[in-house]
Amino acid sequence: MSIELNTNDGHVTITNEVIATIAGGAAVECYGIVGMASRSQIRDGIAEILKKENFLRGVVVRQEENHLHIDMYIIVSYGTKISEVAHNVQSQVKYTLHQSLGLSIDSVNIYIQGVRVTMD
């Protein structure tokens, strides 16, 4: 699946991978996120924190008619206000996608898949 844009000079095709990559990149820059989690985690029961190169597995881009929805599976740091971290991710992903692709996203759904507790 991909997004088609018509411009005066021709067509632009943006694949979902591009959207997911940008969304993932914006998310990991957010404070409080310690990792992206695999979305299939519930199924296989392993809470793995994805390495940087495959954090795309934690981002799902869904297109329903003309609406774009993004699901993100993240792991947050213990001791942060989780709702606020999630909210920051939502607004940053929305903003970054708008800036780089001019896309408006209808929803950014955040699934907190885990909390990482570190010794401090």
Add this chain to the structure above:
Amino acid sequence: MTVEKLDGVTFAQMVLSGAHHLTNNAKRIDALNVFPVPDGDTGTNMNLSMTSGANEVKKLNSNNISEVADAFAKGLLMGARGNSGVILSQIFRGFSRGMEKKSTLTAKGLANAIDSGVASAYKAVMKPVEGTILTVAKDAAKEAVEVAQKENDVIALMEDVVKEAKASLKRTPDLLPVLKEVGVVDSGGQGLVTIYEGFLAALKGEALPESNADIDMEEMVNAEHHKSAHDFMDTADIEFGYCTEFMIKFEADKLSKNPFNEEEFRNELSEHGDSLLVVSDDDIIKVHVHAEYPGTCMTLGQRYGSLTNMKIENMREQHTALVDEANNRNEPKEKTEYAIVTVAMGSGLTELFESLGASVVIEGGQTMNPSTKDITDAIKQANAQNVLILPNNKNIIMAADQAADLAEENVEVVPTSTIPQGISALLAFHPQADIAANKKTMDEAGKLVKTGQVTYAVRDTQIDGLTIENGNFMGIADGKIKASHQDKLEVTKLLLQEMVSDDDEILTVLQGEDSEDEEVKALVTYIEDVYENIEIEVHKGNQPVYSYIFSVE
């Protein structure tokens, strides 16, 4: 005065003073907010987070610093708002952990707690962005740890922390490009500096000014402009046309009639425009506003005193001028760094060279060599400091050399003797390398390519062991005649047999003006059948004299 032990009561005062100072400066911090999302809420968010922390501290009545810090961290966590708020909550969560349940803190203990706050703040982020509140906190903590080695006075320590935090804040634009572009320091970092300043003031028992002149008005104006630049693309979309800045010097008799209230004044102005900034101290008010009627705003200001440093700019005109500038390319060109001048015959070849980056293509080639003057003129026309010439013909190299000698510019000739060599050399051009290096690599690239040409004989001759009759076609490989035949396609096949080897990967066909498309199709089919591994590219060169020019690599 020195303080060697920091207790809970003093720390609680520090927190309250920090929160109070942040509240006073929240609007200004909002104005600086351009990263990560320029929504202008960093100051507000930090203020709400900090207030929540301060409220927890107020509820608690303890002289145990560890308990006070715990309450503060808890309040921050519950009230954390926005990215900066969450980071702040982490910094002080780590801070409270770093105290190890001590009831008072020495300078060293305080430094360790600050340091531990930063460590735990960095742990909670996958990809820390430097040039933000995190960097400011880190630099300040590092300073604290160093100073605590030999300093026992908590006040002196905090003074150094504030100093270093401010210095670090000043460096944020160097670390984060978006800040530099807009010309502001990081808003979250500014928030932290403000909190630390509040801490220090409480330690010293000093009162802080209501407004902080440290935050540069210039910076805030830049940030406001940056934000509103995102809002419109068309000149017609500018709602408030005049960027207006002025200062009001308070006058006592006017103030007695109209007491000044910053909040009210700001609200009043906001009805007349946007991108509003109002900063005041005891003597002066600075105002920046985008308004449709600047006079109205100034009149409002005059109630409090006299106007100075007025500046009004018509933003619609500025915007139109910017758009015009972008559209107008006929202005005298500035010399570019590099230009490439080349020689070719035929509309297709000219286009091909231009599309590959040649600045000027002189018409010429076999049977029509350009003169030295033609080349000198082309060098002038190219209007560059460094010019590379690709003659693409043996007979033109000398004229090119002469033109290079005559030119004032830095000119080098890459001695290409065929069109394919010229194309190959042009593709090897590297704008970042210097002209001598370019000449060398382009020359080498040109030599790597094999050139084939198909043309017809204008008289009977014997050459290279071949007998050629007038009107026959000849196949020439790198200057040597390899085949001759009455039939053009036949000659072409013979030529390709001589030229193409197993190592070759790409065959480019430049179709001459006398070659029909049908014939080219037949040729391509033939090549595809015989040379399975080779990739074929066909361009219409429309060159005269040569029915085909081949380039084989």
